[in-house]
Amino acid sequence: MAVKGTEVTIARIYLTEGNKQAEVLLKRLHDWEQVRGVTIFRGIAGYGESGKIHTSKWVDLSLDLPVVVEFFDTPEKMEAIIDHLGDTIKPGHMLTWSARIND
Amino acid sequence: MAVKGTEVTIARIYLTEGNKQAEVLLKRLHDWEQVRGVTIFRGIAGYGESGKIHTSKWVDLSLDLPVVVEFFDTPEKMEAIIDHLGDTIKPGHMLTWSARIND
């Protein structure tokens, strides 16, 4: 812990591109939860619980690439947000860890 | 902490694509700070302190996508680098955490 700053919790939620989950989640985090910052990344390949590999090489799966929604805020706020999100996040699809933010 | 290795500090700096910040920062980390490794990622959507959502769907904002500059080095070196960067990183735009690197 060499770096100073205030503690935050980072969350990463793993989705796929095929449906509008990421868009809905972004809107919710923005409008309702007013979380401090959100970034969405698209992977070029991957797989999750289904075990089915998604990759941009296979044309017919091109709408099914991994999408990661990453956001952070104070530990207290993150705990509340994650509690609100509840069942909308599938078990095993969200990682969280602690970090420091520059003030 | 199941995995062995030497401690490093990871930093992620959140920028947007519209200006040349990421390019300038990469050059600085490379030429001046000689940090061990740097990777820059572009998000497909997101928002930061302005609260304005940036997404690749809205053509007119296509140059304003989130960009994350990620780098890591020993805790001591990272502390010095972050100190050098000083005001060039806006408050609330850098996260840091500890990790282990394979030797």
Next chain:
Amino acid sequence: MAVKGTEVTIARIYLTEGNKQAEVLLKRLHDWEQVRGVTIFRGIAGYGESGKIHTSKWVDLSLDLPVVVEFFDTPEKMEAIIDHLGDTIKPGHMLTWSARIND
């Protein structure tokens, strides 16, 4: 550590795009190690131990962009996997840290 959940270890392996390393690694993590989830991201610029900057701007290096293979599982399983991977991961090219997963 405000957020509940089971401990996992996250690993990020840093590669470049020019060869088929990422593809081989994904297949191995999927078929052999049966790791819980894997996501591969492509960076838009970066550099590693060679110090040579890779960026999508320079046409002749366009196949040499940074690629990050990220995966996670229980600490015990991750330790075993990383042990199996052994020399296939170059020193200084893998980061690991602890996180919590929603159950």
